[in-house]
Amino acid sequence: MGYDITYATATHILAVMAFYEDEWVTSSTMAESIQTNPGLVRRVLSQLSDAGLVITKPGPQGGARLARSTNEITLAEVYEAVVEQPVLKTSNREPHESCRVSRGIGGALEGVFRDAEEAMKDQLQKTTLDQIMKKI
Amino acid sequence: MGYDITYATATHILAVMAFYEDEWVTSSTMAESIQTNPGLVRRVLSQLSDAGLVITKPGPQGGARLARSTNEITLAEVYEAVVEQPVLKTSNREPHESCRVSRGIGGALEGVFRDAEEAMKDQLQKTTLDQIMKKI
DNA sequence: GCAATCTGTTACTGTTTCAGTAACTAATAC
DNA sequence: GTATTAGTTACTGAAACAGTAACAGATTGC
Numbered sequence: 001m002g003y004d005i006t007y008a009t010a011t012h013i014l015a016v017m018a019f020y021e022d023e024w025v026t027s028s029t030m031a032e033s034i035q036t037n038p039g040l041v042r043r044v045l046s047q048l049s050d051a052g053l054v055i056t057k058p059g060p061q062g063g064a065r066l067a068r069s070t071n072e073i074t075l076a077e078v079y080e081a082v083v084e085q086p087v088l089k090t091s092n093r094e095p096h097e098s099c100r101v102s103r104g105i106g107g108a109l110e111g112v113f114r115d116a117e118e119a120m121k122d123q124l125q126k127t128t129l130d131q132i133m134k135k136i
Numbered sequence: 137m138g139y140d141i142t143y144a145t146a147t148h149i150l151a152v153m154a155f156y157e158d159e160w161v162t163s164s165t166m167a168e169s170i171q172t173n174p175g176l177v178r179r180v181l182s183q184l185s186d187a188g189l190v191i192t193k194p195g196p197q198g199g200a201r202l203a204r205s206t207n208e209i210t211l212a213e214v215y216e217a218v219v220e221q222p223v224l225k226t227s228n229r230e231p232h233e234s235c236r237v238s239r240g241i242g243g244a245l246e247g248v249f250r251d252a253e254e255a256m257k258d259q260l261q262k263t264t265l266d267q268i269m270k271k272i
Numbered sequence: 273g274c275a276a277t278c279t280g281t282t283a284c285t286g287t288t289t290c291a292g293t294a295a296c297t298a299a300t301a302c
Numbered sequence: 303g304t305a306t307t308a309g310t311t312a313c314t315g316a317a318a319c320a321g322t323a324a325c326a327g328a329t330t331g332c
Contacts, residue, residue: 003319011245040321062329089139092141093172
C-alpha cells in the first residue's frame, strides 16, 4: 500500500508535547525530534488543532500544547483527526452494467469495510497517549 | 492515503468465481466484470492461488475456481492473501538519538498498530464470501 | 509603532507506489 | 502440433506523499 506515515507523525507530535508537559513547544522543536522540517509538523499540527486535541499560540513564546491531559487523549481521536481516507478502499471503476456481480460488489463491500475500520478504531480507542508515554 | 484497491479487486475476483460456481472461469471473463485487463486479474489471482483459496488450470477449458465452498472463505483470509504491508505504518526516519521520545516512539507504536490491524482482521473474519454473495 | 517570533497555508519538487498494459514462458487440451 | 490458458516480468503514466520554501497573519516585548 501507499506510504502515508501522517498518523505516526501526528502521534509523535503529541508525544513530544506530552514530554514537555505544560510548556509551549514550537514546531522547530518537534521537527528536531521527528527528524523532519517545521513546515510538515505545522501541517499536521493544524489538523490536531482543528480536532481540538492541541492549543496553539502564534508569536514569540508561542507554540503548541496539549488541550487535555494525556490520559484523556486516545489514539482513536488522533486517527479521526488526521486519517481522512478509509484504509480499505473499494474500486471506483465503472461497473459492467450487464454483470450482477460487478454492479453489486461495491455496495456489498462498503459496509463490511466500514465495519472493519470501525473495529480498528475501537481497538485504538483503548490506548491513551498516557500509555504511549509510559512505553517510551 | 494511497489508492491501493488490490483487496477490493481480489474480493471481486472471488465473487465472480462464486457466481459461476463450479465452472472454470478465465481471467478474461473476470477482467470484464471488474472492468480491467486480464493481466492484472492474473497477478492478483496468483496470490489467491498461493494462499490456497483458488485452484487454477492452464490451457484450453482452463481458468480458475474456488478451492472451497463460499461459506468456508472469510474476508480475513483474502486479506492475508493479498495485503502485504501493514495499514498503519510507523516512520522509518532515523531517530534523533539524544531525544528519548524520538528513540522510543517507533517501538511504542508498533505493538499498538499491530493490535489495531489484528482487530480489523478479526472483524473481517466474521464475513464469508457467502455473505457477500447474498448481498449482491 | 517596530522588529522578532511563531502559526497557518500554499505551492512546488522528487520519490514512491499503484493500475494498467504488453509481451513472454510454461502448461494443457484437443 | 496448434490453440488456449495461467504465470511472470518489464514498462508507462498517474496519483499521493514527504520534504521544502516562502509568504501571510497573529502575538509578544521593546
